[in-house]
Amino acid sequence: MARLDALMNAKPFAVEDVELLAKVHPGRRWLTRLNSALPLVDGGAESPKETWLRLLFADAGLPTPTTQFVVRTESGRYVRRIDMAWEKFKVGAEYDGQQHLTERAQYAKDVWANRELRRLDWHLVHVIKEDRGRDVVADARAALKARGWSG
Template sequence: MEIPFIGSDAVADGRLTRAHLRSHYRPLYRGIYIPRHHQASLRERIAGVSLASPSAVVAGVAASAMHGAKWVEDDVPVELVAAVRRQRGLIVRDETLAEDEVTTVAGIRVTTPARTAFDLGRHLSRGRAVARMDALMNARPFAFEDLALLAKRHRGVRGLRRLRVALPLVDGGSESPRETWLRLLFIDAGLPRPTTQYVVRDEFGRYVRRIDMVWEDFKVGAEYDGEQHLTSRRQYVLDVQVRRTLQRLRWHVVHVIKEDAKADIIAQARDALLSRGWRP
């Protein structure tokens, strides 16, 4: 049996008895069931919403996941623009959607990438909004001009000021929430805005490294080192070899780990930039 499913339909079709439904399955939403011990994925939860309310439109973070954005946890609330009763695991928004702000992904009605970004920027705090919009931009690029048109169309809606603050900081080159966090840390500290995902080549044009973010004019870069740098011997050896090549090419790369203090990260990048000729 496919999951999730409509409980009353399964009983009516004879696939389950009411007793079997109650003993072996649990409600995901009202009338929508999954096996009792099954941990539903985000996609299954979204599918359950679509079964419960076919006219509902999935929005926000869940919509960004439907468009392919990464770093979306399975337990995030599913945002809906719909006239449905509120219940656990759902965020129901009473908002207006134009026909061209809705699309279909895998048979489910979701907000378009532009409208999804518009909502993320309005409803989330700046750091979270930029990280979510970065991930969406990386998966499904959207035009800033389209968001400006949406702001004009929906003049006066809640959160436009938040959107105006977050939108200029969006960069689809960011490949993880921590990269977004690091980029914003530098910008907030008054450092120049870095270029993301910059490819370094050697004097013969051979590929050396794609650095998370760089200040190209000063040959200074920064990378957020995740767990793979600690758990994979092969990755560690490759990193050491690449760092030697970057040093030979006169690149200074600041390597950041989660244990680093913000002040130390900023100081390293600032000192490197100043030593290469940057002047605030």
């Protein structure tokens, strides 16, 4: 799935075109997996961990988030691009990779953006590699429910 997301991100394609191509080549290896994976492709995922996170939310029955969602202030000033967001509920999720810890400039940007997101009443679920999937889902579910999602 992560490879399909990466392909869609690098070279956007229409799922329907791939489905037509698959019909022209019946019996090819992996076609059954491809047909079940295609509806889940999202070119907004910018890393395998973002794909994992998005599919984790989908498997848990959470609403489909918008990937690479841009948050702006009331006046239109850019604040941050969130890995995935549920705009209606002002809930977002970010997979924080190693660069968030090792690059001081990135860390500073994260702190400033997080302050502004809080001011704008956004709730951000930060995910790191040590997190357990069920805990991440529980955090996201609780945030969505607290902000009006009926489940």
